[in-house]
Amino acid sequence: MxxxxxxxxxxxxxxxxxxxxxxxxxxxxxxxxxxxxxxxxxxxxxxxxxxxxxxxxxxxxxxxxxxxxxxxxxxxxxxxxxxxxxxxxxxxHDEEFLNYHEQFYSERLYEHGVPREYIQASVHVRREMELxxxxxxxxxxxxxxxxxxxxxxxxxxxxxxxxxxxxxxxxxxxxxxxxxxxxxxxxxxxxxxxxxxxxxxxxxxxxxxxxxxxxxxxxxxxxxxxxxxxxxxNIPDLIKKRLERQQLQSKKVHELLGEEQLTAVQLTERLYPSIFQRQLGLTLSKTIGHLDYLEANDFVTAEKNEAGVYLFKRK
Ligand SMILES: [Zn+2]
CATH class of the missing domain: 3.60.15.10 (Ribonuclease Z/Hydroxyacylglutathione hydrolase-like)
Structure with a gap:
């Protein structure tokens, strides 16, 4: 071609x-x-x-x-x-699908520890749709x-x-x-x-x-x-390098967790102190990714507290 x-x-x-x-x-x-x-x-x-x-x-x-x-x-x-x-x-630009997006993000942000009063300002689906x-x-x-x-x-x-x-x-x-x-x-x-x-x-x-x-x-x-x-x-080499780096970062999240019980937002704040407020969605996605990886590999557990917010701790 x-x-x-x-x-x-x-x-x-x-x-x-x-x-x-x-x-x-x-x-x-x-x-x-x-x-x-x-x-x-x-x-x-x-x-x-x-x-x-x-x-x-x-x-x-x-x-x-x-x-x-x-x-x-x-x-x-x-x-x-x-x-x-x-x-x-x-x-x-389906209105119903957009509403579903916004509701989905609001719920995910809440359950990962974003205070209610910040949630609305953190959901940018409609702004992204403009381009x-x-x-x-x-x-x-x-x-x-x-x-x-x-x-x-x-x-x-x-x-x-x-x-x-x-x-x-x-x-x-x-x-x-x-x-x-x-x-x-x-x-x-x-x-x-x-x-x-x-x-x-x-x-x-x-x-x-x-x-x-x-x-x-x-x-x-x-x-x-x-x-x-x-x-x-040289795709396989590059994939190998990327996966190694990803595992190192997951390990860092595990270390940051220490003996505490923390929300994904608290961990994001520690992982990305200089940009997490400006880029909450992007940095939180990364942290949650590492937590999913750690949970799938039995390094951490996630449990919801009475308020419905996930707390992560080491296994
Ligand atoms: Zn792209």
């Missing part, structure tokens, strides 16, 4: 996001940047540099629903919009589906960083369009997000993310085109 990379600026600390124009039987762009004017210009010039106009693009395929990836679905008037079912709910596009999907992909117009290119569900995440692996070339599953310089945050199936309760995002890394590790991969930063080779 011929792959043309476009680097698109974002207003987020992560910096640029990558989109890829791929010419197969269909002309497809994978990811489209956040819905800002700067990103629109970068997209337009990037598609032009690949030899096309925005209206030539036949398909937009999304690796996941986050605003830095799924913003400019609106910029391609003739394109089918393709991605995960979860992504569709975001693109529809997400507004065209719903025209086609939903499921795990194992082939991307239309690209024979042998398989969508592989790889949840953890997002509840809508796919990588796209070519069984012909062993190249992968990897979204944010594995990045060159950054460790993707195992964000806590409400599950599509509301009966399931909170997903354990870090454990889910590690399962997704294992799926990737078992694939033969020549080159991985990533959502941020450089392309990757």
């Amino acid at each position: 011929s792959v043309h990379k476009i680097e698109i600026p974002t207003p987020y600390p992560v910096g640029d996001v990558n989109a890829f124009v791929v010419k197969g039987d269909a002309l497809t762009i994978f990811d489209v940047g956040p819905k800002t004017m700067e990103a629109y210009d970068a997209l337009k010039w990037g598609v032009h540099a690949a030899g096309y106009q925005l209206q030539d693009i036949e398909q937009v395929v999304l690796t996941h629903h986050h605003p830095d990836h799924a913003g400019w679905v609106d910029a391609f008037p003739n394109a089918e919009i393709i991605g995960h079912e979860y992504n569709d709910k975001w693109l529809r 997400v596009g507004e065209r719903p999907l025209t086609q939903i992909l499921h795990d194992g589906d082939e991307v239309p117009g690209h024979p042998g290119l398989k969508a592989i569900e790889t949840l953890g960083h997002a509840q809508s995440h796919f990588i796209f692996w070519s069984e012909r070339t062993n190249n992968v369009i990897g979204g944010d599953l594995l990045l060159d310089k950054i460790t993707p945050n195992p964000l806590i997000e409400p599950p599509l199936d509301r009966m399931l309760g909170r997903t354990k995002s870090l454990l889910q993310y590690n399962d997704s890394l294992e799926i990737l590790r078992q694939l033969p991969v020549n080159k991985m085109y990533t959502g941020h930063g450089a392309d990757l080779e």
Whole structure:
């Protein structure tokens, strides 16, 4: 497959996001940047540099629903919009789904120790939605589906960083369009997000993310085109390093816990003293990820107190 990379600026600390124009039987762009004017210009010039106009693009395929990836679905008037079912709910800006999100976050923040009076100010779902596009999907992909117009290119569900995440692996070339599953310089945050199936309760995002890394590790991969930063080779080595670092951080959480009984918020405050207030959602997701890992491996237990707040202690 011929792959043309476009680097698109974002207003987020992560910096640029990558989109890829791929010419197969269909002309497809994978990811489209956040819905800002700067990103629109970068997209337009990037598609032009690949030899096309925005209206030539036949398909937009999304690796996941986050605003830095799924913003400019609106910029391609003739394109089918393709991605995960979860992504569709975001693109529809569905009021009921947004309410579900807000309620889910409020409950999770409360049970992990955020005082009631701070909860409302800490839930930013609607603000995040502003840079997400507004065209719903025209086609939903499921795990194992082939991307239309690209024979042998398989969508592989790889949840953890997002509840809508796919990588796209070519069984012909062993190249992968990897979204944010594995990045060159950054460790993707195992964000806590409400599950599509509301009966399931909170997903354990870090454990889910590690399962997704294992799926990737078992694939033969020549080159991985990533959502941020450089392309990757040598995937198993990188995964090994990342898992080692993750375990060290989990160990640090275990040490910080000492002999005390603490909430996830108290631990987050100790782990990330300088940024936890500004970036509560992101840092709390990380701490909860480590706690899930420690609990799954029998190092800590979690118990709710009378107020319904989880206290963690060493086992
Ligand atoms: Zn991203």
